[in-house]
Amino acid sequence: MRKHDGEFFQRDRQWHPPAHAAQYKSSVARSPRFAALSIENTRSEITGPVFRPDDVAKIDRDLILNYAQDGEPVGERIIVHGRVLDEEARPVPNTLVEIWQANAGGRYRHRNDTYLAPIDPNFGGCGRTLTDAEGYYYFRTVKPGAYPWRNWENNWRPAHIHFSVFGTGWAQRLITQMYFEGDPLIPRCPIVSTIPDPEAIDMLTARLDMNASVPFDCLAYRFDIVLRGRRSTLFENRLEGN
Secondary structure: OOOOOOOEOOOOOOOOOOOOOOOOHHHHHHOOOOOOOOOOOOHHHHOOOOOOHHHOOHHHHEOOOOOOOOOOOOOOEEEEEEEEEOOOOOEOOOOEEEEEEOOOOOOOOOOOOOOOOOOOOOOOOEEEEEOOOOOEEEEEEEOOOOEEEOOOOOEEEOOEEEEEEOOOOHHHOEEEEEEEOOOOOHHHOOOHHHOOOHHHHHHOEEEEOHHHOEOOOEEEEEOOEEOOOEOOOOEOOEOOOO
């Protein structure tokens, strides 16, 4: 194990949204009936999958080209980029970052998505990449559209991209969503409103990054991802930390 290996930091339960939120209707059925148990991390949880550069092709991070059939997808071309860090601001290298999203019209390529926006024949909506030695990643894609969903009568999801990040161990894996700066639907979304801390919502919002944009091609948005860090110290080779 590496120098900093050890048990992961516990989540801050005040930072994350509650499992049961009345305004987010599907959480009512999905939320547990009893309080969660706190279980000490074991070796199988603080270690995880190891990825190699040849596990992922370069085109996998280019959603404009990786599903194209006879042209490029319709929509605003964008770059999404940033760094994956642990809670102590250390880069997380060689970790798998996966994304999936709706197309520019707000429709997913999924058989259960029946929204009236058309399927884009040149857009699959999925991509993956590995972070580099400094924890950096990037994707090229089109900006997803907003779409209605059956929560209350007229609820719409803000434009968003789903992320899955493995980190350095199974217990560190993160699945989250990224929103876009300036979207007026963010404060109106029942899912976003379950998050108790405005700073946490701000961390889920990607910032327009003109320095990373490509002139006459695409805009760029920066989205840094922070995973739970390692405990800062170990006591007599035990995993109590601090």
